[in-house]
Amino acid sequence: MSRLLDELDTVSRRRLLTLAGAGAAGLFAPPLLGRGALAQPVFADYPFQLGVAAGDPQPDGFVIWTRLAPEPLALGHGMPSQPVRVEWEVASDQNFATVVRKGEAVARPELGHSVHVELAGLQPARPYWYRFMAGKERSLSGRAATTPLAGADVQRVRFGVAGCQHYEQGLFTAYRKLAEEELDFIFCYGDYIYEGRGSRLNNSARGPSANPRQYLDGEVYSLDDYRRRYAQTKMDPDLQAAHAAAAWFTIWDDHEIDNNWVSDLDQDGTPPAIFKLRQQSAMQAFYENTPLRPSALPSGPSLQLYRRAAFGRLLELNFLDTRQHRSDQACGDRWNTVCPDIERARTEVLGARQERWLLDGLSASQARWKALAQQIMVMDLDRNPGPEYTANLDSWAGYRAPRTRLLSHIRDRRISDVVVLTGDEHQNFAGELHLDGRNPGPRPIATEFVATSISSAGDGQDQRPDMVRIQAANPQLKFNNSQRGYLLCDVDRERWRSEFKVLDRVSVPDGALSTRIKLAVAAGDPRIVPA
DSSP: OHHHHHHHHHHHHHHHHHHHTHHHHTSBSSSSOOTTOOBOBOOSSOTTTTOEEEEEEETTEEEEEEEOOSSTTSTTTTOOSSOEEEEEEEESSTTOSSEEEEEEEEEBGGGTTEEEEEOOSOOSSOEEEEEEEETTEEOOOEEEEOOOOTTOOOOEEEEEEEOOOOTTTSOOHHHHHHHTSOOSEEEEOSOOSOOSOOOSEEEETTEEEEOSSOOSSSSOOSHHHHHHHHHHHHTOHHHHHHHHHSOEEEOOOSTTTSTTOBTTBOTTOOOHHHHHHHHHHHHHHHHHTSOOOGGGOOOSSOOOOOEEEEETTTEEEEEOOSSTTOOOOGGGGOTTOOOGGGGOSSOOSSOHHHHHHHHHHHHHOOOSEEEEEOSSOOSOOOSSOSSSOOOOTTSGGGOHHHHHHHHHHHHHTTOOOEEEEEOSSSSEEEEEEOSOTTSOOSSOSEEEEEOOOSSTTTTEESSOHHHHHHHHHOTTEEEEEEEEEEEEEEEESSEEEEEEEEESOSSSSSOOEEEEEEEEEETTEEEEEEO
């Protein structure tokens, strides 16, 4: 704590000196602003240190994002307590020779001086480049592509799946590699930050080992805490490269707020009214640092996150929120516990409203492939093979009733070509979905691909020793791997191909990337086969 206070005192002194010299240095001009006027800043340091990003593409546009932060880790992030004008440009070429849209936005102190510009009027199914200006400063540029028109005959979609990026436990090399892929978009399944206390050491299979880097703070609770945690994470150049390379669809999992939270409950038994205060701060910081549309602006401890996107008649994606509307985990969310309470009838994963939205959408979809892009594993795995079944209680397998409703709906209405995309596990998985994984039927209902972490859990290994037994006892599990990396999906009308990209190490720079395996699903047949 003394180290943090000393650091903050140093930052505060530097900030006070900057403000004290504002009259001579011209920190803001004009120094006296009339009603409705916006500050014209002269920044003490580069204001775009958190990068740029685009998100939620549609046929006519997408969101472009940045956040002004000349001192990202300082309280107040080096910005005045007033709105600041930010200009933006969108071009049809990388060199900005042909600017097709430009305008101004307001970076407001209430939102951490973040900017979410919702673009419209662009052409479908093509790339654009964007950048921001504030005062005399200009951001680096980013690239994003619009989606095809509804009903368009799309031949191919290629995208990446990534998340679980614990800043302390590994470098973000995988994001640099992902940025080098030519992708239509990136789906981030969550755990963009981790909320826990910073630590110099991490528990590994070989015993305590030094983390490659360290969070500056203890566990985060306040809005300023969360802003600082995002800032430290987003200053990583590899993460910034991935944001600048393609538009993202972003959802959260648990660590954006607190480990294994659901609804208004945390893992520590905090009174819900108090935990909602923490949720409110965390949700605001999530919005401030994510290229979400303004319609996702949180209202208290609530944020509208589930949504849908389509790529013509080829692919429809349902982005789900499996945290905010979920019932409490059974049996105290204990790991490796035999838990009859998973059979409880009155439980929810999505909540009634979101579940109905999803099931109705799946029934009505005219797309060849229907994807459920979400956080926690749907696959039913016995996690500790023995005489009694043991589930991961923080996955769909710990909620038998809503899991059965989902898979029964897909089966009974003969909804074909459903693929689930998942994260959370810090491992790669590929498997087939049955109503009861303990007694798989002759034909699976759908397919699931689980993407490993970018850095969480450190270097990893090809297969953990405990997973050898688990894979042998669960025939629906077709592949498992415990290295870091990301998932590439290449989809056309005949096949869905998933390529698991892994790194040999994330504890040191320049880890070597390789393809661990390529798997595929044929249209009309949910069984996993070699690609």
